[in-house]
Amino acid sequence: MASSVKNAVGAVVESKECYLSAYAVKGVPTSDHLKFRTVSLPVAADSIPDGHVAVELRLVSVDPYVRTRMTGRKDGLYFPPFELSEVITAFGIGRVISSRNDKYAEGDIVMNPLFPVAEYCVVPLDFLKKVDTGSSSIALPEYLSCFGVPGFTAWLGIEVLGDPKPGSNVFISAAAGGVGMYAGQLAKLKGCRVIGSTGSDEKVKLIKEEFGYDDGFNYNKETDFDAALSKYFPDGIDLYFDNVGGKMLEAVLNHINPHARISLCGMISQYNTVWTDRDGVRNLLNMVGKEVRMEGFLVGSYLHRFNDFVNDMENYLKQGKIKSKHKIYHGIESFVESLGSLFSSSNTGKVIVKV
């Protein structure tokens, strides 16, 4: 991180920022696609636009959906694709170093779903939200995980779309990931039987011992998903929280119960190929015979439920019923490696870059 900056008139900081240098159509994005440049950024209050703040970034959330914006194509994206040479944006937390708005002052800690992946930035207030660090014992990374997008996503997929009942058979893919770890714990709190799939034996151990899953399997080892689901779901699947799509989704549809729900959160197994090369799901007909409801969702459409979510989560957290795990990468330039790691089974919990 660059050294601390006095908010003096005329202050300028050197800021390293990450930009798209080439479209990543296929495969895992690397330093061939994401490069860094250093810009001189005027950050003094009198040199930033009205209604803006200058922010020193602290934490950057590394989320799979960001990868879908790097293809230059508009196929099934949450946000428009990044343009070449455009700075990458991500959910983040930072400290205000100067402000041209009365609501924000130097020293405020702020969140923003669209912070530039950079050491410093000057941003408008549109999506900014103050983090009340004073009255809370919540550690800063929790704001990007438990109370952030992963926690809210998990809560929506389970509580709002999933309609779980005590005893329901629930399956979570990417079960040890930023979203999966909360989804599994929330389903357990509803009295469900919860099984997870994840990418290593170590992580299978973790979801059982740390996150309370009833069982789990390593999809890199039990590669016949159909056989694995037969084994772990002798009574079929009532709710599938899908983080991966593709072959796993297809296998699930062969074990799905009548009136089951499938919450589509994302499909990480499919992000590194163009859509025409993606795994086709051939058994959607099962959705008719079993009257399955499958629904995609984005957190942005459920902001009216955010307070319900925070209340639920705080309640659980106070009772020690929700645990988190973070994988921290260090330095803004680790963003490239940390993003790639999302596709490699190598992480556990929420991936965060400490700037």
Added chain:
Amino acid sequence: MASSVKNAVGAVVESKECYLSAYAVKGVPTSDHLKFRTVSLPVAADSIPDGHVAVELRLVSVDPYVRTRMTGRKDGLYFPPFELSEVITAFGIGRVISSRNDKYAEGDIVMNPLFPVAEYCVVPLDFLKKVDTGSSSIALPEYLSCFGVPGFTAWLGIEVLGDPKPGSNVFISAAAGGVGMYAGQLAKLKGCRVIGSTGSDEKVKLIKEEFGYDDGFNYNKETDFDAALSKYFPDGIDLYFDNVGGKMLEAVLNHINPHARISLCGMISQYNTVWTDRDGVRNLLNMVGKEVRMEGFLVGSYLHRFNDFVNDMENYLKQGKIKSKHKIYHGIESFVESLGSLFSSSNTGKVIVKV
């Protein structure tokens, strides 16, 4: 049809019935898979079991789902597969010729979703329903279409699952078929813009002129579905009533609007192949980005809504707002040809066998 039978003590009728002689794993079922045999059936009241009726079949509904029961496999079926040499069952209407229950008398007209495909039968009362032909001007075939499974299916997919709004862009595949013709008309009555796909220019003309569709296309001619949907849905699709699945469903997902609904009624394009050979849908990821809800349904789960449906439908019918079309085949042995015809683009409206 066999000649009328006196319900005399000891009466026996010769009845031709259709049975499965070989599993139809792939392709359109033919007389290689469906054969007929004549059985001698005691139909006198004193020779049938208590709580049963003997019925002379009049009309047999020919529905695509019946084909999915002929594979010997249990993949995504509505009902268990037919066993070899088992008599095929189908929705039908017949006349009671003798009864061992006080509620039914000779001459009653009855419906049953599980009538044997036969000239005569002896059945329990479980699924039997009396048709009140006295107080109604409704023609008998309408009970198998408008007020039967196709009408109810269309109503559920549009009104209950589809959530159409005035101005919504609605797409119906198999638009001139038994279900499609009602789905399109119901969506029009909700003030939607409705486009249909069907298998011939003649049927495109029909859905526009007879059923009030705003437009339609012949999928055998406009074979690039993606291009066709671009042309007919410049503002995207808000509701898709899917009767076909496969490539058309995939194309729809490339034109789907945020928060769209997809009602999965059946997938006729996929019934003649084993599931591993079916067309995979590769762009389900679009369901996440567009927050699409896709839901399969069976009429049997919505019987609590049947009266609402009948009220709606009767109301529309009295105002002349719903039209029907039937394709009638003659003689029980035409069941094989009529079933095959469902997969050939050759029919319009509800296919019925007049026994």
